[in-house]
Amino acid sequence: MKKVVSMLVLLGVGALPALAASANYQDASLLDVSCSRKAAANADAHTRSCALGCAKSGYGILTTDGHFLKFDAKGNKEVLAELKASNKTDHLRVNVSGELHGDTLAVSSVELQ
Structure with a gap:
């Protein structure tokens, strides 16, 4: 039984990278996390x-459909x-790409417009 559970855990961990989705946003509004709701x-x-x-709160973008995506440390x-x-x-806009993990974007490139 322990072997079956261990195998399932390993399979689940191995599948995590498959859950990430490549994302690319052009001319997206840049906000800090602290002000993301009010701004x-x-x-x-x-x-x-x-x-x-x-x-210190970190940064992210506001998508065209109104969702806020946080940036990773990089x-x-x-x-x-x-x-x-x-x-x-003001009018802070970025072009950004990376891997989307839930509401966090693991940034591969970002450029302030």
Whole structure:
């Protein structure tokens, strides 16, 4: 019985990568996690200074259907560097791609527009 349970666990763990879906978003609104709910109504008004001030909460995008997808640690680090280097004040948009795991995007590339 233990062997059967062990095999099922191994099969389940092996299937986890199959649950990830490749995702690509163009011109998506960038928000920090702290402001994601209150700024969703007018995401383009969310400012760079606020996004930098709330950097510890992490970042993500608002999809066209209104869902918020959080970035993984790599994505947070990359977008923070892009925000620091940018002169934009608001209307923060990104092109981002990666693997979607539930509501988290494991970012493979992100570019601030």
